[in-house]
Amino acid sequence: MTKSVADALMRGPGGLTPLPSASSVTVDVLEGPGAKDFLISQWAALYDQTPMATPYQSPVWLAAHADLLPPTAVLQILVASSGAGPRAALALVQDRGLVGRMEVQPLSAPDAEYIRLVGPDAEQPAVAAVIAESLTGLNADVMLPDVPADSALGRYIAQWQHTLTRCARIQLPVDYTAMSRSTRREHKRRTRDWNDLAADGHTVTYRRTSCATELLDAYADLAQLHQLRWRGTGPGDRLTSADERFRSVLERCAAMAFIATLAIGEDVVAAQLCLHRGRHAYSLLPAMNPALQDLAPGHALLRRLTADLAAAGYTALDLGRTSSAPGQLAYKSQYAPTWTATLTAAQPSTAGSALTAQKGIA
Structure with missing residues (x-):
């Protein structure tokens, strides 16, 4: 035609x-x-x-x-x-x-x-x-x-x-000095909490996968965290309802994907799946342990991930869709993103x- x-x-x-x-x-x-x-x-x-x-x-x-x-x-x-x-x-x-x-x-x-x-x-x-x-x-x-x-x-x-729909893109490296005083204070408080955790003898480990085997292993942890957070809530369960299907997609796309994880001891408490093209990374699926909400493991992971990507030469991390829920807007706003929109x-x-x-x- x-x-x-x-x-x-x-x-x-x-x-x-x-x-x-x-x-x-x-x-x-x-x-x-x-x-x-x-x-x-x-x-x-x-x-x-x-x-x-x-x-x-x-x-x-x-x-x-x-x-x-x-x-x-x-x-x-x-x-x-x-x-x-x-x-x-x-x-x-x-x-x-x-x-x-x-x-x-x-x-x-x-x-x-x-x-x-x-x-x-x-x-x-x-x-x-x-x-x-x-x-x-x-x-x-x-x-x-x-x-x-x-x-x-x-x-x-x-x-x-x-x-x-709003979308958020973080420019790398993150310039914390340009943020408002209250935002800088929040980042310092969270950093101090995690430093105190390490000082108390807990091992805090950040990793970013670099091969297909690591990617698929980390996806199992991410899917489990995602289910803990969203199980039975509807739209948030869209990927974990078909884990094996999406796992097969990741296996094919391993060369352009990575998962960053944050662990306390042996337990992964936050994970973030990203795709990348050139010097631009795209967050596709974040997940964190809801039982550790007071420690804000998602923020702790994102601070480490943005620093890691900047050191590796990336210039932007796109956080993608942002719902109108106050929590999502506040979470992403903590990184002074550039806001765009999709139809x-x-x-x-x-x-x-x-x-x-x-x-x-x-």
């Missing part, structure tokens, strides 16, 4: 002005084996040409999720092309939802914290617009979660029904709007 970008823009709301060569761009919808072949053979080249892409767009991460799709799901890839070949692409999954309607969402959602196009023209407004408009022609309810609001795709789908946008098919009602999109 193809359509010209000029036609899509003419129909698209907002009256965006196409690029001079936009009429030569078409969008192909690849499905099933054709989509899988594109993911294996051509995706890596597009990813390498996308500086803003995150590990959630890496071919290894996506292929690992594609191999775990249920029998009812169909892999789809939208490819915007010109005479110069593929210029941008978006990986999707089409499946029939609980209410029997066809639904489309990005491949690896909701595990992925950021959804982006890949390719040399991924940030061209006209190309992002034609891909977004092509989504409306799939005869399905479309849900695009976690699209950076400042991306070309994010700016276009802001015209759809959507909600916004979760919905475009129901012409058959109705059950998806938006079901997902709570205003």
Whole structure:
């Protein structure tokens, strides 16, 4: 299936002005084996040409999720092309939802914290617009979660029904001297608590995994901590409800993943799973022992992790989605992050709007 970008823009709301060569761009919808072949053979080249892409767009991460799709799901890839070949692409999954309607969402959602196009023209407004408009022609309810609001795709789908989510990014190294007096005092108090713990004879150990074997061993500890914190609470249990599935993803992605842990004696009390690309790390799943809340093991781990990453040459640690809960905002604000936003946008098919009602999109 193809359509010209000029036609899509003419129909698209907002009256965006196409690029001079936009009429030569078409969008192909690849499905099933054709989509899988594109993911294996051509995706890596597009990813390498996308500086803003995150590990959630890496071919290894996506292929690992594609191999775990249920029998009812169909892999789809939208490819915007010109005479110069593929210029941008978006990986999707089409499946029939609980209410029997066809639904489309990005491949690896909701595990992925950021959804982006890949390719040399991924940030061209006209190309992002034609891909977004092509989504409306799939005869399905479309849900695009976690699209950076400042991306070309994010700016276009802001015209759809959507909600916004805050995201926090810590610049490295952390400059504690630039923080408010009260924040510096809190960091000093927590550091003193852990120093006192060590002075009392307790062994406090920080580690960051460096190979697949260490990663998978540490994941067992992280999953156990995560279950202690979130068991039976619903959304927070989204990964631990399928530990083996996610473990297989990590095994495939070991070269771009690590887990940092903090232990008292032999007991791991906090762990943080991160992905990385270049000098930018992305926190995907933190966990800590809720019984030690007074010691704030999550803060103790994060202070060590940020110092470790800065020493290793990393320039940023992205903490990802931030709920509106006061605790989450206060926790991340302690590190003077740069705040950004992502969109979760919905475009129901012409058959109705059950998806938006079901997902709570205003």
